Amino acid sequence: MRKTFITILTLLGIATTQAEDYPYMMFQTHDGTVQTLASASLTITFSNGNMVVSNGTESKVIALTDLSKMFFTSDPAGVEATQTETMNEPVEVFTMTGISMGKYESMKQAQATLERGIYVVKSKNKTLKITVK
Numbered sequence: 478m479r480k481t482f483i484t485i486l487t488l489l490g491i492a493t494t495q496a497e498d499y500p501y502m503m504f505q506t507h508d509g510t511v512q513t514l515a516s517a518s519l520t521i522t523f524s525n526g527n528m529v530v531s532n533g534t535e536s537k538v539i540a541l542t543d544l545s546k547m548f549f550t551s552d553p554a555g556v557e558a559t560q561t562e563t564m565n566e567p568v569e570v571f572t573m574t575g576i577s578m579g580k581y582e583s584m585k586q587a588q589a590t591l592e593r594g595i596y597v598v599k600s601k602n603k604t605l606k607i608t609v610k
Contacts, residue, residue, distance in 0.1 A: 499549035504530065506543040508576065511594060516549060564600050571597045 502516045518533045528544060530537045564584040571577055573595055581587035584598065584607075591609045598605050 499551050501550050502530070502547065503550050504528075504537065504539055504547045505545045506539065507545045508543075508572070508574075510592075511573070512537050512539070513550075564598075564603065566600050568598050568600045571599070573597065 500516055501513050502519055504512045504514075514530055514532050514535055514537060516532070520531050522529045523541070526541050528539045528541055530539070567580060567582055568584055568587055569577065569580045570587050570591065575597075578591060578596065579587075581590065584600075587596075587598065588607070588609050593609055595606060595608050598607050
């Protein structure tokens with residue numbers, strides 16, 4: 478019994494140490510939309526089929542039926558690298574899960590139209606990951 482108790486305390490200590498290495502919590506919905514919140518002072522409550530997430534400065538409401546996954550991360554963008562670049566040529570924009578968000582006359586037009594998030598942008602000669610803030 479004592480050995481089990483010590484093992485549980487050890488595992489809890491490891492989990493606490495690892496959680497401190499991940500300052501962001503990401504929430505992904507079935508359509509590929511990703512939302513990120515700083516995990517410091519994070520609270521999660523459930524009401525009327527929704528998950529309400531707040532960190533004191535920002536809040537998000539996500540329908541539980543839409544939630545695909547949630548996880549801690551050290552990268553607030555959720556990907557290794559993103560690029561921003563101006564392309565003055567037609568582009569097609571996709572979500573990170575491959576859903577087409579439409580065709581635009583330029584990168585500037587796409588960025589002005591899209592919601593905050595990470596997208597894959599394809600032009601005639603280039604394919605880039607961009608972050609819309």
